[in-house]
Amino acid sequence: MADARNIGQTSATEAELLDLAGNVLNGGALGFLMLPREADVVIREGRGSKLISVDGREYIDFLMGSGPMLVGHCHPRVIEAVEHQMRQGTTFYFLNEPAIRLAEQMIEAVPCAEEIRYVSTGSDATFLSLRAGRAFAGRSKILKFEGGWHGTNDYAMFGTVPQHASDYPHAESDSLGVPDVLGDEVLVAPFNDAEFAEQVIDQHAGELGAVIVEPLQRVLKPEPGFLQAVRDACTRHGIVLIFDEIVTGFRLAWGGAQEAYGVVPDLACYGKAMAGGYPLAVIAGRKEVMDAFGNVSRPPQSIAWASGTFNGNPIGSTAALAAMELLSAPGVYDQLHRIGSRLRSGIEEAGRRHGLPVQALGEDMVFGVRFMENSQPKTWVDLLENDKAMGSTFAVECVKRGILIVPNEKFYISIAHTDEDVDRTLEIIDEALKVVAAG
Ligand SMILES: Cc1ncc(COP(=O)(O)O)c(C=O)c1O
Known part of the structure; x- marks a missing residue:
């Protein structure tokens, strides 16, 4: 019998697996998350704040399983x-x-x-x-x-x-x-x-x-x-x-x-x-x-x-x-606040540098980047002002450069995210916003 550790894991490439997913999965996806083909990924493993694709690319993950991985991957x-x-x-x-x-x-x-x-x-x-x-x-x-x-x-x-x-x-x-x-x-x-x-x-x-x-x-x-x-x-x-x-x-x-x-x-x-x-x-x-x-x-x-x-x-x-x-360890929530807050202010600042109306809305532990003038939306209807096309371009450019986020959705901060993650993320976001600003 083959090694059980190989069950479900072969040497198939990401491109092969994406093709297969398109044929065997309803909608070609696991649900609503589907990136454009040029940015799409198949994940092999998670470690702390990082995900690694089957092709070995490392990403800083801000989806964190759509929220469950508050303590990071594989703690x-x-x-x-x-x-x-x-x-x-x-x-x-x-x-x-x-x-x-x-x-x-x-x-x-x-x-x-x-x-x-x-x-x-x-x-x-x-x-x-x-x-x-x-x-x-x-x-x-x-x-x-x-x-x-x-x-x-x-x-x-x-x-x-x-x-x-x-x-x-x-x-x-x-x-x-x-x-x-x-x-x-x-x-x-x-x-x-x-x-x-x-x-x-x-x-x-x-x-x-x-x-x-x-x-x-x-x-x-x-x-x-x-x-x-x-x-x-x-x-x-x-x-x-x-x-x-x-x-x-x-x-x-x-x-x-x-x-x-x-x-x-x-x-x-x-x-x-x-x-x-x-x-x-x-x-x-x-x-x-x-x-x-x-x-x-x-x-x-x-x-x-x-x-x-x-x-x-x-x-x-x-x-x-x-x-x-x-x-429940001391300081956990202060740390989440600190990391999230650094990221949010860095993202909004980057928006201003590129002349884009970028808002990082929500709380420090979970927030969404929206492209809109109103910095204090109160209702769902207020959020309709968000330029979704800009949001999509932004997310795709981030994913291509090594940050995993979903277009027009949320950033989830975990206890595994570090200051180095924030530094690298802000560098990438700067490049992504440059592309958005160039139209
Ligand atoms: C606020 C809220 N309630 C309920 C749900 C549904 O949870 P589940 O996807 O586990 O069914 C979600 C999922 O994203 C959610 O964000």
């Missing part, structure tokens, strides 16, 4: 913990100590968490937390904010990436295959408009079960008072407030956006960074609301069903515990 502590667990078993469906310990740890870390329920992906977490909210409140509608991304479940697809302002609180679905009738169940309001959100909540209180919000909505910071106003309106009417912390959890602060922005929801969805790079997600929240999920001792019609084969699997749980150990 030895995570590998050691996971290797040990792998030799004890992969998945059991039964209770296991890593899953119980992780729940204990989450409850200590996350302000709203009195109990947690495991799921496997962020989309599961948002979909099922909405179900719990509706079950708890006994009302079926939900409110979300325009431009918020809560994964690809049917409810999440309304008012997600519209090309103009929605007819609030009505919004179209941005995906084919989503039943039109759900459009009556999903209300949509502009992010950061506290007065409008309160109005919609007050007006629809009798039919609203849950409000879901990304506290840092993609690259838009919440305006002072916005999250608190939504919190207060939900409290007034017994509506369940859900923070989608899939991006912000353990990233903006140890206690996530709840800690960073000082507003505590009823439920929070966690995924990405919490699990050290493994597919595991969590719904955390107040006992009273979490009780909607119930357990098997209750009649099936009296619970909000939430079950999944891989929920609380020991490998993901172990990786999460190892990642949290690393993130």
Whole structure:
């Protein structure tokens, strides 16, 4: 038998693998990430802040798995913990100590968490937390904010990436295959408009079960008072407030956006960074609301069903515990701030040097480069001003020179990124912006 280490790894070149991917993968990609052929890559391995392609090119990675790799690729502590667990078993469906310990740890870390329920992906977490909210409140509608991304479940697809302002609180679905009738169940309001959100909540209180919000909505910071106003309106009417912390959890602060922005929801969805790079997600929240999920001792019609084969699997749980150990070390969040802030100001400065309206929007740990004059956009509609063509050219020129980013998306900073990475990145960005400026 051939060496098992060669399973799935051959001596094929990147060009050969890209051709094959085009033939065997739906859409030629793993999802929405697809670079133009001249910049496209097939990754062989990750090390800290770097990714290495099958052709041996090294990149500074600012995608970091689209967020999960907050502790960097292949951190030895995570590998050691996971290797040990792998030799004890992969998945059991039964209770296991890593899953119980992780729940204990989450409850200590996350302000709203009195109990947690495991799921496997962020989309599961948002979909099922909405179900719990509706079950708890006994009302079926939900409110979300325009431009918020809560994964690809049917409810999440309304008012997600519209090309103009929605007819609030009505919004179209941005995906084919989503039943039109759900459009009556999903209300949509502009992010950061506290007065409008309160109005919609007050007006629809009798039919609203849950409000879901990304506290840092993609690259838009919440305006002072916005999250608190939504919190207060939900409290007034017994509506369940859900923070989608899939991006912000353990990233903006140890206690996530709840800690960073000082507003505590009823439920929070966690995924990405919490699990050290493994597919595991969590719904955390107040006992009273979490009780909607119930357990098997209750009649099936009296619970909000939430079950999944891989929920609380020991490998993901172990990786999460190892990642949290690393993130709880003193100075971690200061370092993330420092590195991200150097990068953001360096990028904006480079934009000015080249006469380009470049904004590095968001928080230091996660931000997006946008080509627009408005340096303080507040809503999704404000972000439509971004010149996407410039964003694409910029990203492609960066990738060609050794920085991995996705056009018009986000930079994720990790604890593995160094000052040398920032220096090199800023040199490359300067060259990329020169190309953008030349048109
Ligand atoms: C804020 C937010 N919520 C939910 C999701 C969905 O998570 P997943 O891709 O794990 O289903 C994402 C994914 O990017 C996200 O950014």
